[in-house]
Amino acid sequence: MPWRNDGISESCLRNWTAQANTDDNDGGRLTSAEKKELAELRKKNRQPEMKNEILKRAAAYFAWENVLPT
Structure with missing residues (x-):
C-alpha cells in the first residue's frame, strides 16, 4: 500500500476526495449530511x-x- 510522506495512504485520500466531491453534489453517493441523517433515522x-x-x-x-x- 503506497503511503504519502504525511502518513496518509493513497486509498484513504482517494476516499476523502470522493466524499468531498459527493458533498459538493458532484457524485452519486450520499453526502455526509445524508449519511448522518440516515444513521439517526x-x-x-x-x-x-x-x-x-x-x-x-x-x-x-x-x-x-x-x-x-x-
Missing part, C-alpha cells in the same frame, strides 16, 4: 422495535404464568 427506528420485542416477551411471560397451575 436508523437509530430511532431500532427503539420501537426493541420496545415491541420487550412487550412481546412480557406478554408471553404473563400468558405462560396464567397457564400454570398455582
